Amino acid sequence: MLISNVYRPMIFNCQAVERLAEAARRMEEHKVGALAVLDGERVAGIITERDLVRALASSADPASERVAAYASTQIKTASLGEDSGEVARRMLEAGIRHLPVDDHGRLVGMVSMRDLLTLETWAV
Template sequence: MTDAKTITIGDIMTKSVISVDSALTINETAKMMEDGKVGAVIVMENNVPVGIVTDRDFSVKVAAHAYQITEPVKQIMSSPLFSVNSDEPVRIAADLMHERKIRKLPVIDDGKVVGIITATDIVSLLAVSVEEDMRDMYFHSVAKIYSNYSPYN
C-alpha cells in the first residue's frame, strides 16, 4: 500500500456525485438522494457549485423551520460551499472538516465538481493502512473530525 501520508483526496473520494439546480424543490431533491442512495447533493446555479444539501439538512432545517417541501432546495442548502482539490493530501480535507464542523466536502478541480469526500472515506482509509500510518492519521485527522461530535467535549 502507498504511504498514507502521500494519499490524495482524489485517491479516496467518491467520484459519482449528484448535483441539482438551486430551483429544484426540496421534495424533488430528497427523491433524487433516495434514488441515488447518497447522503448529499451539490447545489448548482448556472453550472457553478454554490451549496450542498445533506441528509441532515432535511432532518434539521426542514423540520426546525417548517419549510414546505415545494420550496426551492436553495432554502436549505449550506452555503458558502467549502471544497477541496483532488490533488491535495487527505489531511487538508480532515483539517477543513474539523475547522468548519462538517463531514462532507465536494472536490472541485478547475471549477468542476469531480467528487465528494466524507469523514467516512477518511475512516475507511484507516482500515487499509499500516499501523504507523493509522496512528498518525487517527491523531491528525479522524480524532479532529469526530471531536465535534463527542459527548465528552
C-alpha cells in the same frame, strides 16, 4: 494518501429551484448524504441531510420549499492533490461531513467523512 485516491468521482446534483422533497428522493436513490446545488450550470452550494433536517425542524413544506432556501452557499472544497488527513482535519474543524472536490476550479466529485474514515480504518 491524496484525495484523488479517495473521493467519489460521481457528481450527484440538483437545481437550486427544485423542491426539497425531490432532493431528498435523489439522495435516497443514489444513497448519498449530499448533493451539489446548481444554478443553471454554476455550482451554487451544497444541500445535505443535515440541511433537510433543519428544514423539517423549521416546519418547511418539502413539497413546496425550494432547495436554495436551505442549501449551504459558503462552499469549502478539497483539491485532488490534497492530503486526505489534512482534508479530514479541515472537515472536522468546520463541522462538515461532505466536501466537494475540485480540479482547477471544476467540480469533479465529493468526499465524505465516511470515505476518509474507511480509508483510515483499512489503512491500519
